[in-house]
Amino acid sequence: SEFKPKKIKTENDKKAKKRKQDEVSKGRKQCANLVLRRDTQTVVKWKFLEHKGPVFAPPYEPLPSNVKFYYDGKVMRLSPEAEEVATFFAKMLDHEYTTKDIFRKNFFKDWRKEMTAEEKAKITDLKKCNFSEMNEFFKAQSEARKAMTKEEKQKIKEDNERILQEYGFCIMDNHRERIANFRIEPPGLFRGRGDHPKMGMLKRRIRPEDIIINCSKDSKHPEPPPGTRWKEVRHDNKVTWLVSWTENIQGSIKYIMLNPSSRIKGEKDWQKYETARRLKKCVDRIRNQYREDWKSKEMRIRQRAVALYFIDKLALRAGNEKEEGETADTVGCCSLRVEHIKLYPENDGQEYVVEFDFLGKDSIRYYNKVPVEKRVFKNLQLFMENKEPDDDLFDRLNTSILNKHLQELMDGLTAKVFRTYNASITLQQQLKELTNAEENIPAKILSYNRANRAVAILCNHQRAPPKTFEKSMQNLQTKIDAKREQLSDAKRELKSAKADAKVRKDEKSKKAVETKKKAVQRIEEQLMKLEVQATDREENKQIALGTSKLNYLDPRISVAWCKKWGIPVEKIYNKTQREKFAWAIDMADEDFEF
Numbered sequence: 001s002e003f004k005p006k007k008i009k010t011e012n013d014k015k016a017k018k019r020k021q022d023e024v025s026k027g028r029k030q031c032a033n034l035v036l037r038r039d040t041q042t043v044v045k046w047k048f049l050e051h052k053g054p055v056f057a058p059p060y061e062p063l064p065s066n067v068k069f070y071y072d073g074k075v076m077r078l079s080p081e082a083e084e085v086a087t088f089f090a091k092m093l094d095h096e097y098t099t100k101d102i103f104r105k106n107f108f109k110d111w112r113k114e115m116t117a118e119e120k121a122k123i124t125d126l127k128k129c130n131f132s133e134m135n136e137f138f139k140a141q142s143e144a145r146k147a148m149t150k151e152e153k154q155k156i157k158e159d160n161e162r163i164l165q166e167y168g169f170c171i172m173d174n175h176r177e178r179i180a181n182f183r184i185e186p187p188g189l190f191r192g193r194g195d196h197p198k199m200g201m202l203k204r205r206i207r208p209e210d211i212i213i214n215c216s217k218d219s220k221h222p223e224p225p226p227g228t229r230w231k232e233v234r235h236d237n238k239v240t241w242l243v244s245w246t247e248n249i250q251g252s253i254k255y256i257m258l259n260p261s262s263r264i265k266g267e268k269d270w271q272k273y274e275t276a277r278r279l280k281k282c283v284d285r286i287r288n289q290y291r292e293d294w295k296s297k298e299m300r301i302r303q304r305a306v307a308l309y310f311i312d313k314l315a316l317r318a319g320n321e322k323e324e325g326e327t328a329d330t331v332g333c334c335s336l337r338v339e340h341i342k343l344y345p346e347n348d349g350q351e352y353v354v355e356f357d358f359l360g361k362d363s364i365r366y367y368n369k370v371p372v373e374k375r376v377f378k379n380l381q382l383f384m385e386n387k388e389p390d391d392d393l394f395d396r397l398n399t400s401i402l403n404k405h406l407q408e409l410m411d412g413l414t415a416k417v418f419r420t421y422n423a424s425i426t427l428q429q430q431l432k433e434l435t436n437a438e439e440n441i442p443a444k445i446l447s448y449n450r451a452n453r454a455v456a457i458l459c460n461h462q463r464a465p466p467k468t469f470e471k472s473m474q475n476l477q478t479k480i481d482a483k484r485e486q487l488s489d490a491k492r493e494l495k496s497a498k499a500d501a502k503v504r505k506d507e508k509s510k511k512a513v514e515t516k517k518k519a520v521q522r523i524e525e526q527l528m529k530l531e532v533q534a535t536d537r538e539e540n541k542q543i544a545l546g547t548s549k550l551n552y553l554d555p556r557i558s559v560a561w562c563k564k565w566g567i568p569v570e571k572i573y574n575k576t577q578r579e580k581f582a583w584a585i586d587m588a589d590e591d592f593e594f
C-alpha cells in the first residue's frame, strides 16, 4: 500500500492553490517530480523548502515611571534588564508558585544574574521586595484588554491574520503547508509540572543568534531581523524541522515543525497505523514465542517474555518514557518494582490473579486486578523471591533490551505499537458489535462514543470528573424535565383535538389532529436526543476520550464507520481533528478494515 490521499484539504485550500501557482517556479517543480525514497532512516523528506523563519516575542517595554518597585519599603528604580525579569515574577504574584521555596530560590538566583553590580549589592533578600504596584499594573492591563472595543479587537485579529499569512506557511515541494508553531515563546519563569526542581528559573529570551534555520539551498533564505544574524543556516532534507534552538532550562532542543494537517505529518501518522496493521498479521507468532519463552532456562528471557505479555495484554508502556524533566516517581513495565504488584493465588474463585498499583505516565495511577496464566504467575513468584519491596521486579531487563527485542520480532515494533494495534482493533470490534442499523443518528453516535470509551478504559485514559460536571448535568436535567412537561402538554392537546374531531368531524379539526400529532413526535425526538446526551455525559464522567482518539485509533476506522452509516464526520471529529486526519477522511472507504 502507499500513502496516496487524493487531496489533503486545509482551511486555506483555494488561496493555497493560487499561491502555489504564483510562487512555485518551473525549476522547483522539476525538483518535486523526482521520486522520493522511503526507506527507514535516511529518507528524503523534501526537495524544496522555503519559509520566512520564526516570529520572535515582542521586545520588552519598560514600565511607565509611575509604576514603582520598592525595596525594603523604599522606591528603587531598576535597570531595564533587572526590571524585565522582575515583571515576570510580579505577573505571577497571585499564583501559588510564588509562595513555593524552590520557585523563589531559583527565581532570585537567576534574577540577580541580570542585575547591575549596584542592584546586586542592594537587593539581597527577596522578602524585602515589593512588586505589588507592578502586579496591579499588569492586572489593569489585562482588564483593559478585556474591555477593548469591537474595532480594537478586529484590528488585533487582522494583525494576527497578516502575520499568519506571512510566517505561518512554508512551501515544501509543490505544497503550501501550514506551520504549527511559528511563534517563539516569550521569556518568563519556568513552571514545570509537580515539584519540578527547576521551577522559577529564568526562561531566557530567544534571539536570532540562537536560531538554526533549515531550508533548501535554492530557496529564498529567511532574513534575520535587521542588525542580527542567525546562528546557522543548514540544508538538511532528512529532517522535517524548519527552525530549531536550544532552550536554557533543560537544555532541550526545540523545533518549529509543520502543522498536523500537512502532507509530511499525515504520512507519518499513516505509517504509524500501517505498522500497527502489520502487527495484526504477526501477533500470533509473537504470542506463541513469548509463551515458549516463559519456560526458558535463562532468567533474562523469562523476564523479557513476561514483560512482553503485560505490554500485549494490558497495553502497559515500556517504561522510562518520562516527560522532559518529569521527576515524579512514575514507572512503566520494565521499571516495575516488587511493591507495585501483589499476587493472589486465589481471588474470588479465580486462580492466579495479579494486582497492579503504580503511578504511570503523567502520574496517572494505574490500578488493575487481572487473572493471568499460571506460568506467568509462577514466573512472577520466582522474580520476587528474596527481594525487597523497592527492588526491580525485572532485574534482568531494561527498556533498551526490550525495545531491541521488539525490533527483532518485527521491524518498527515498539510497546506503543501494541497499544495502537489493540486500541484500533478494539474500536473496530466494538463498533461492529454496538452499532444498530435500526437506530437513528444520535443513538448511533452514542454507540460510537461507547466504543471509544471501551478503548479509553483499556488504555487507562482516566480523568478526575471535571469541576463543572455536576452543574452541567443539573442544567441538562432541567432541560429534560422541561421537555417532558412540554411533551405531556402536547399529548394532552392532541387528545383533546382528537375528541374535538370526533364530535365535529370536519376537515379543519382533522387537520388540527395531524398538526398536534406532528408536534408530539417532534418533542419526543428532542427529548430522546437530550436523554442520549445525558447518558453519554454520565458515562464519560471519568474517561478522557481525546488521547486515544488523537493518538491510538486509526482514524480510517472512524471515517469508514461514518461513511457506512451516513454520519457526518463533524459529529465525530472537531475542526482540529479533521485537519489532523484529513488524509484518512480522504483515503478511507466505507469498507476499510483495520
Ligand SMILES: *[C@@H]1O[C@H](CO)[C@@H](O)[C@H](O)[C@H]1NC(C)=O
Pocket (backbone or CB within 6 Å): 070, 130, 131, 132, 133
Ligand atoms: C507594597 O507597596 C504598596 C504601595 O505600592 C503598599 O500599599 C503595600 O503595603 C506594600 N506591601 C508591603 C508588604 O510592604
Ligand SMILES: *[C@@H]1O[C@H](CO)[C@@H](O)[C@H](O)[C@H]1NC(C)=O
Pocket (backbone or CB within 6 Å): 312, 313, 314, 315, 422, 425, 426, 458
Ligand atoms: C486487547 O487488550 C485486551 C485487554 O487486555 C485483551 O483482553 C484483548 O485480548 C486484546 N485484544 C487484542 C486483539 O489483542
Ligand SMILES: *[C@@H]1O[C@H](CO)[C@@H](O)[C@H](O)[C@H]1NC(C)=O
Pocket (backbone or CB within 6 Å): 397, 398, 399, 400, 401
Ligand atoms: C540495559 O541493560 C544492558 C545489559 O545489561 C546494558 O548494556 C545497558 O546499558 C542497559 N541500558 C540502560 C539504558 O540502562
Ligand SMILES: *[C@@H]1O[C@H](CO)[C@@H](O)[C@H](O)[C@H]1NC(C)=O
Pocket (backbone or CB within 6 Å): 546, 547, 550, 574, 575, 576, 577
Ligand atoms: C477539538 O478537540 C480537542 C480534543 O481532542 C481539543 O483539544 C481542541 O481544542 C478541539 N478543537 C476545537 C476547534 O474545538
Ligand SMILES: CC(=O)N[C@H]1CO[C@H](CO)[C@@H](O)[C@@H]1O
Pocket (backbone or CB within 6 Å): 212, 213, 214, 234, 235, 236, 239, 241, 242, 243, 244
Ligand atoms: C532546524 C534544524 O536545524 N533542523 C535540522 C537541520 O539539520 C540538522 C543537521 O542534520 C539537524 O540536526 C537539525 O535538527
